[in-house]
Amino acid sequence: MSQTTQNTRLIRMEGGYPLEGTVRIQGSKNATLPVMAACLLISDKCVLRGCPQITDVMYMGTLIKSTGAKVEQTMGVNDMDIVIESTDIQECRLPSRYVSAMRSSVILMGALLGRLGEVYVDYPGGCVIGERPINLHLYGLEKLGAQIWTEGNHIHAYADELIGTEIRFPFSSVGATQNTILAAVTAKGTTVIWNAAKEPEVTALCAFLNQAGADIRIHKDFMESGKIVIHGVELCRLHGVDYCVVPDRIVAGTYLFAALAAGGNITLENIPISHLDSVCEVITGMGGIFSYHADNNSLTLYAPNRSELRNISYIETDIYPGFPTDLQSPLLAAACVANGKLMIKEKIFSSRFKIIEELQRMGADIAVTSEECAIVTGVSTLEGRNVIAKELRGGAALVIAGLAAEGITTVSDICYINRGYQDIAGDFAKLGARISYD
DSSP states (O other), rough: OGGGGOOEEEEEEOOOOOOEEEEEOBBBBBHHHHHHGGGGGGGEEEEEEEEEHHHHHHHHHHHHHTTTTEEEEESSSSSEEEEEEETOOOOOOOOHHHTTTOOGGHHHHHHHHHHEEEEEEEOOOOOOOSSOOOOOHHHHHTTTTOOEEEETEEEEEEEEBBOEEEEOSOOOOHHHHHHHHHHTSBBBBBBEEEEOOOOOOOHHHHHHHHHHHHHEEEOTTHHHHOEEEEEOOOOGOOOOOEEEOOOOHHHHHHHHHHHHHEEEEEEEEEEOGOOHHHHHHHHHHHOOEEEETTTEEEEEEOOOOOOBBBOSSEBBBBBTTTTTTHHHHHHHHHHHHHHHHEEEEEOOOSSTTTHHHHHHHHOEEEEEESSSSSEEHHHHHHHHBBEEEESHHHHHHHHHHHHBBBSSSEEEETTTGGGGGHHHHHHHHHOOEEEEOO
């Protein structure tokens, strides 16, 4: 069972030991949550296989139960299977306790509007990484015919009937795209979305819904136009499915940057290789060498010696297929112990450099030149310290820094890390790290 179910508060590690061995990548957090929400559209039983055992998935399960659906979770050795039966859902008011804990709860708006025609929800919570407005979510739902009232922290959305339309997002948003898709699946007529997000978690949601009887078509020039065409179907057309969740590209990238920082050779099984082009390009530029094994879908990284690990000069985060913002902090941690300088520009979220102060306490040489840019100059070694996780990916990056540092590092407030990694310390222990939960 993963550490997410235990009342652990610290991760403790002794750094300086290279990583060696094999570990399996968990199911994708960012794909599982919208697919779970989509099950509310289906008056039948759905089986989701390979879901990660993380707190965000547990919270989503609780929110779905609050509508009257049945949710059963079967824990496995690596992941878990979730059975959701939404035959008798009636409740459209979502409990604020879990909504406020998880930003992804907002995608339940589209699903409940599509199924019940109404939803009451608080503004969502989650990690504090700058402004993350939901105006595009509300824009997409309003274009489909929903009436939306906001008062303080509360949102009430209602629709007698959702009607297909043309929606042009001013910029790409994964959550807004997913919310709009969920509402449009059973809308009357055809919906055309332009500038939809192109992340694999969006196309995974479309694949699940099509398997369940929806009519969603990804346009041939999707990677350029972001065009998705949704022909609405009646609710009764949707049926239960048995679906396998895609592997988590962000967890895979985190472990690859950890091996780069600590040294050694690791093999990742259940790897989403087609989703990692930008990540592998950066790691190759820093001196890593890859070997992909198609027969068992695994990827081996041969990390360079510390003396040969080098920073690339510049990287900026971007929407898919660019370098993911969720891997900015893990890259930052690895860059701290590489030779040379890296300038990193954060284009997606503001205030995503919260990790820098903690890395500096470990001896990192990082200068923040603006809210968007930081310059990392590699140092010969980091020193173990007691550091604090302040958000999900930054917390994971502090673990990476601890694995590369000399001495003992403890990372506290790991509740953030548990939102996205089902057993980060256990996985690194399998790779030979001296690490444990305290």
